[in-house]
Amino acid sequence: MDCLTVNVVTPNGLVYDHRATIVVAKTTDGEIGILPKHAPIIVPLAIDEVRVKRTDSDTHVDWIAVNGGIMEVRDDVISIIADSAERERDIDVSRAERAKQRAERMIQEAKENANTDELRRATVALHRAINRINVSKHT
Known part of the structure; x- marks a missing residue:
């Protein structure tokens, strides 16, 4: 099964680190969905939610409040670097x-x-x- 590794990092450290089947985020130009084998890309993120469908569940989605930043996709690794970010359970x-x-x-x-x-x-x-x-x- 193809999957992505998703990392969300802030100046305070690692906020999120899981494997996923799809990640959806809002860039400054609109919404983007990332699947495994996506072409390398670096995009600026808007203040919005990031949705991560994890590989360990058919239905579970993690929600992360991201306050801008950038997202890099390379070799099935998604790295989100933001000034601040919080998982739904931590808000x-x-x-x-x-x-x-x-x-x-x-x-x-x-x-x-x-x-x-x-x-x-x-x-x-x-x-x-x-x-x-x-x-x-x-x-």
């Missing part, structure tokens, strides 16, 4: 909800003050919080 939902509320307040303040830099940062923070909340619902 602190209440912390993510608080981050979402903070980001929404920051967006409102940035709009009131016409601060485009702050608005951009707050929008990214909101997207990250929503991504974590959405991934946590897959447990």
Whole structure:
């Protein structure tokens, strides 16, 4: 059986290391599905979820909240390098909800003050919080 080795690494270390039959991720240009024997590729990732269908189960899918980064595919090894990433089971939902509320307040303040830099940062923070909340619902 052909399979992929999937590694997700952050500055804090290895977040995920399993074998899979398919990996689906969202790049900055759209969604991509990777199967065994995929051609080598390096793509930038969007803030979104990564879905990994593991080889040890016909139905189990692991969900990982990835906050941008890059994905390299080479010789049936997928390496995702991200600033931060969390598996669905590791997400602190209440912390993510608080981050979402903070980001929404920051967006409102940035709009009131016409601060485009702050608005951009707050929008990214909101997207990250929503991504974590959405991934946590897959447990």
